[in-house]
Amino acid sequence: TRVDVGIVGGGPAGLMTALLLKRRGISAAVVETRSKDEIHRTQRAGILEAGTVQMLVDADIGSRVLTDGHEHPGTVLSFEGVQHRIDFQELVDRSVWLYPQNEVFLDLATAWEREGGQIHWSVSDSSVEGIESDAPALTFRDEHGDRGRIEAKLIVGADGSRSKCRKLIPEDVRTDYFTAYPFAWFGILCEAPPTAPELIYANSEVGFALISQRNESVQRMYFQCDPQTDPEQWEEEAIFDHIQQVLGEGVELKRGPIFEKTVLPFRSYVCDPLTYQRLVLAGDAGHTVPPTGAKGLNLAFCDVRALIPRVEEFLAQSESATDPFAPLRNYSRTALDRVWKAQNFSYWATNLLHRQPDENAFAHQRRRGEFDAITGSVYGRAYFADSYTGWADIHGQ
Numbered sequence: 001t002r003v004d005v006g007i008v009g010g011g012p013a014g015l016m017t018a019l020l021l022k023r024r025g026i027s028a029a030v031v032e033t034r035s036k037d038e039i040h041r042t043q044r045a046g047i048l049e050a051g052t053v054q055m056l057v058d059a060d061i062g063s064r065v066l067t068d069g070h071e072h073p074g075t076v077l078s079f080e081g082v083q084h085r086i087d088f089q090e091l092v093d094r095s096v097w098l099y100p101q102n103e104v105f106l107d108l109a110t111a112w113e114r115e116g117g118q119i120h121w122s123v124s125d126s127s128v129e130g131i132e133s134d135a136p137a138l139t140f141r142d143e144h145g146d147r148g149r150i151e152a153k154l155i156v157g158a159d160g161s162r163s164k165c166r167k168l169i170p171e172d173v174r175t176d177y178f179t180a181y182p183f184a185w186f187g188i189l190c191e192a193p194p195t196a197p198e199l200i201y202a203n204s205e206v207g208f209a210l211i212s213q214r215n216e217s218v219q220r221m222y223f224q225c226d227p228q229t230d231p232e233q234w235e236e237e238a239i240f241d242h243i244q245q246v247l248g249e250g251v252e253l254k255r256g257p258i259f260e261k262t263v264l265p266f267r268s269y270v271c272d273p274l275t276y277q278r279l280v281l282a283g284d285a286g287h288t289v290p291p292t293g294a295k296g297l298n299l300a301f302c303d304v305r306a307l308i309p310r311v312e313e314f315l316a317q318s319e320s321a322t323d324p325f326a327p328l329r330n331y332s333r334t335a336l337d338r339v340w341k342a343q344n345f346s347y348w349a350t351n352l353l354h355r356q357p358d359e360n361a362f363a364h365q366r367r368r369g370e371f372d373a374i375t376g377s378v379y380g381r382a383y384f385a386d387s388y389t390g391w392a393d394i395h396g397q
């Protein structure tokens with residue numbers, strides 16, 4: 001097959017790219033190594049920025065975000081058992097939406113298939129050829145083992161944080177920025193009603209916990225743990241007792257049978273530039289944030305928003321254009337500005353809310369001061385609200 005754009009990765013970044021390109025009359029095909037069901041079952045974050053919700057609505061794909069999602073006009077920061085509400089609506093006139101990423105994925109995949117979009121799930125032996133030539137291609141074996149080849153004018157690498165596409169940018173062109181953290185998140189799903197109407201991000205002397213939600217009867221919670229933790233070593237009661245200890249006595253945690261336990265790694269990564277010749281990266285393939293603040297999917301959608309007009313520009317050029325890759329480099333610059341802003345917020349919120357393994361008394365008291373500076377002032381709260389809900393300048397509000 002021949003298309004304008006070949007997309008590696010059928011997660012939210014790849015599918016949103018495919019759909020928005022189609023809206024502009026640009027053809028795309030997607031290859032994905034996992035099955036649709038496997039992606040749909042993978043637990044990811046559940047908070048969408050206002051701009052992300054807007055993109056889902058504007059894409060006209062029949063997303064259920066406004067009917068099945070829940071608007072959250074604020075959140076709660078809890079420090080040593082004292083709760084402070086951050087009122088997003090009052091502070092920055094925006095909300096976020098609780099709508100799990102698996103549902104975003106399902107909306108996008110359903111729309112792409114319904115519209116007859118080409119997608120190959122569960123491919124193996126996939127590779128990208130010829131990004132330095134005029135005719136790059138995706139080659140793969142489909143789920144029946146048959147060989148497939150998609151020829152394109154441009155390849156979008158949206159193949160997630162362990163991206164293979166990224167490695168096609170030569171090392172002397174690419175800078176990898178990386179930082180590690182000495183902790184991870186222990187995430188659970190349990191059958192219980194919501195503990196509180198909004199999310200609670202909590203810090204205490206025993207570290208971090210986050211009380212999130214899924215629906216009326218299933219809840220998502222996380223707490224800080226050592227990256228080597230074996231989830232099976234933690235019993236249900238011990239998990240809830242620990243989270244309750246982080247929350248303190250002001251909030252009573254709603255408990256119920258736990259049916260999923262996972263340990264999530266933590267790291268920050270940026271690839272610069274996000275393009276090389278006929279390859280561009282979007283979403284986690286180009287950058288990874290730690291989960292605090294739920295910026296991953298939102299950032300992927302911002303990439304896509306910045307990418308679409310630049311792809312259109314790239315494809316519309318005459319053969320004799322003197323610098324044909326300029327639109328793609330432009331995309332990289334625009335997207336990375338936003339990426340670094342979100343990297344900063346995710347890093348900052350992570351350090352504000354977690355306990356370092358070797359933390360001394362000074363570090364603890366300093367954090368108390370930092371918490372006060374955020375929660376005790378309208379300017380501090382507005383900083384948190386503006387960052388968390390996704391910076392108005394980019395969404396043009």
Ligand code: DHB
Nearest residue numbers: 045046212291292293294
């Ligand atoms: C969720 C995950 C996050 O990392 C976060 O900051 C907020 C919510 C979630 O899974 O619901």
